[in-house]
Amino acid sequence: MAENKTQATGASVDEFLAAVEDSVRHRDGLRLLALMREITGKEPEMWGPTIVGFGRYHYKYESGREGDAAAVGFSPRKASLSLYGLMYGPEAAELLPRLGKHKTGAGCLYVNRLEDVDQAVLAELIKAGYRHVTTALHSP
Template sequence: MTENKTQPTDRTVEDFLAAVEHPVRREDGFELLDLMRRITGQEAVMWGPTIVGFGSYHYRYESGRDGDAAAVGFSPRKANLALYGLTYGPDAGHLLPRLGKHKTGAACLYISKLDDVDREVLAEMVRTGYGHVMAELHQP
C-alpha cells in the first residue's frame, strides 16, 4: 500500500501562517490556531505542507488502508478556510444551520472568513468534533 501523503511535519505552524499571502486568511488562521489550541488542549502540528492539526487518531478502512489523521484542523487556502473534523460529531447536524455562511464537502467545512460565521457555534463544533473523534475512536 502507498504511504499517506498527509503526515505530521517539523515545520512550525506560526511560520506557515505568517507566510499566508491573503491577509484575512492569515489573520483568521492565527485566530483559529488560538481557538483550536484552547478548546482541544493540544499543540498544533503541521500535517503535510498546508494543514494545521490538533490531536490525532488512527483510522482503518474496510479496504485495509489505514493511517493517522488530525482529529480537527484547518487550512487557510486561497479561496476559503477549510476546516477538518468539525462535521463528525453527532451535534454537527443541528449546529451547521446556526453557523452562518458555509459550504460542506465530504469531510470538510468551508468558510470564506471567520466574520461570516458565529464564533460561538464554531467553537462548539470544534469542541464536539474533537470530543467525538477522541472518545468514539478511543484515542489517547
C-alpha cells in the same frame, strides 16, 4: 498499501502562518490557531504542507488501510478557510444550520471569513468534532 499522503511533518506552524499573504486569511488563521489550541488543549502541528492540526486519531478502514490523522484542523487556503474534523460529531447536523455562511464537501467545512459565522457555534463544532474522533474513535 499506499501511505496516507497527509502526515505530520514537523514543520513550523508559526512559519507557515506567517507566510500566508492574504491579510484576512492570515488574521483568521491566527484566530483559529488560538481557538483550536484552547478548545483541544493540544499544541498545533503541520500535517502535509498546508494543514494545521490539533490532536490525533487512528483510523482503520474495512479495506485494511489505516493511519493517523489530525483530530481537528484548518488550512487558510486562497479560496476559503478549510476546516477539518468539525463535521464528524453527531451534533454537527444540528449545529451547521446555525453556523452562518459556509459550504461543505468531502468531510470539510469551508468558510470565507470567520466574521461570516457564529463564533459560539464554531467553537461547539470544534469541541464536538474533537471529542468524537478522540473518544468514539481510537486515538494514539
